Amino acid sequence: MxxxxxxxxxxxxxxxxxxxxxxxxxxxxxxxxxxxxxxxxxxxxxxxxxxxxxxxxxxxxxxxxxxxxxxxxxxxxxxxxxxxxxxxxxxxxxxxxxxxxxxxxxxxxxxxxxxxxxxxxxxxxxxxxxxxxxxxxxxxxxxxxxxxxxxxxxxxxxxxxxxxxxxxxxxxxxxxxxxxxxARVPVAPHAPSGHSWRDATHVATQIDNADAMLRGATRIEVFPLTPQIVTSTRIEARLGPDGALRFRHPASEYFDRMPTRVDWVIGAQGEDGRWRALQVSLPADDARTP
Incomplete structure (x- = not known):
């Protein structure tokens, strides 16, 4: 005992x-x-x-x-x-x-x-x-x-x-x-492609081919695993017609400079109400566009 x-x-x-x-x-x-x-x-x-x-x-x-x-x-x-x-x-x-x-x-x-x-x-x-x-x-x-x-x-x-x-x-x-x-512990998908970058006030992220990872999701939640990159408020993330998941969120007030990689955890809720989670590590820089 x-x-x-x-x-x-x-x-x-x-x-x-x-x-x-x-x-x-x-x-x-x-x-x-x-x-x-x-x-x-x-x-x-x-x-x-x-x-x-x-x-x-x-x-x-x-x-x-x-x-x-x-x-x-x-x-x-x-x-x-x-x-x-x-x-x-x-x-x-x-x-x-x-x-x-x-x-x-x-x-x-x-x-x-x-x-x-x-x-x-x-x-x-x-x-x-x-x-x-x-x-x-x-x-x-x-x-x-x-x-x-x-x-x-x-x-x-x-x-x-x-x-x-x-x-x-x-x-x-x-x-x-x-x-x-x-079932709620994030798993890493095989070799995800995409990147995160900072503009003047925000950090933007694009994850390619995310539609395959998030198939069947009725709700998506994104959490920054790397601390002090973005504010902790809810991140609005949307799948585009090309299958990429994109979000742009205000940079944290503690933000100094982008690390070389940023880790994100993505929660996907299915029609049955159950959640599953993915962990994505992306290259990052201070000034980049898609």
Missing amino acids: PTATVPRLPLASLMGFAASFAIASLSSPATAMTPTLNARVALVADHSSVVPGQSFKAGLRIVHDKGWHTYWANPGDSGLPTRFDWTLPAGASAGAIEWPLPERLLASGLTNFGYSDALLLPATLRVPASATAGSRFRATLRARWLICEEACIPDEATLTLDLPIEAEPRASIDAADFKATA
């Missing part, structure tokens, strides 16, 4: 935000939750037993109290992304957080990117190939986050996952939530 140590930390002087559109709900937590400041958390996995050399998903489940939220990889106008620090057995490894499509969180003229309600932040863990059946795989996660309503509170928890290593892997009762979350 995961255990947690949760220190109480001082208030920060940031403002909270209301969600502009809801993310898909996860099922009711099947694992015991640990109370934290304005949320409950747990370290869960998609397997209840693992085998030597296996890769599997583990992640932080956060159930926010009503009105509270945490942040995405690019938090937007303010805030901080959640951080993971793993302690693993020798020979084991952990990948980066696999961020699901966020919400826009609005208040007091600011726009942030993050999550409310129930959230699962997965990562890929790998069991050492040298592990032996009959032993155990024990991983400890120190997770740190900023949780906000009208004020923001930095918080953290230290949680432990302890799984038996057996001859055959077994899926866990949380596996369905990992599958639902995976």
Whole structure:
């Protein structure tokens, strides 16, 4: 059973935000939750037993109290992304957080990117190939986050996952939530073409052949994964008759100069109401036209 140590930390002087559109709900937590400041958390996995050399998903489940939220990889106008620090057995490894499509969180003229309600932040863990059946795989996660309503509170928890290593892997009762979350984690399409460039006041982007990537979409949302490039307000993106996705958005007030590449996350909602996400990395420069 995961255990947690949760220190109480001082208030920060940031403002909270209301969600502009809801993310898909996860099922009711099947694992015991640990109370934290304005949320409950747990370290869960998609397997209840693992085998030597296996890769599997583990992640932080956060159930926010009503009105509270945490942040995405690019938090937007303010805030901080959640951080993971793993302690693993020798020979084991952990990948980066696999961020699901966020919400826009609005208040007091600011726009942030993050999550409310129930959230699962997965990562890929790998069991050492040298592990032996009959032993155990024990991983400890120190997770740190900023949780906000009208004020923001930095918080953290230290949680432990302890799984038996057996001859055959077994899926866990949380596996369905990992599958639902995976559908909202951006995937990179094969070699997308296009570019982003800055004019006097805006950043413009063209993604070629986007109609194939977004086929069946009834709604499109674009989020800047690269921070401090554009303002965090909603980006109006439209597919042209040539199949290219284009958008032009005000540059961030913190804008200095374009990096050599800019990463965008594109959410596409289908007719069934479900969202899927794409991550596109494009070359960028300070003055270019299509």
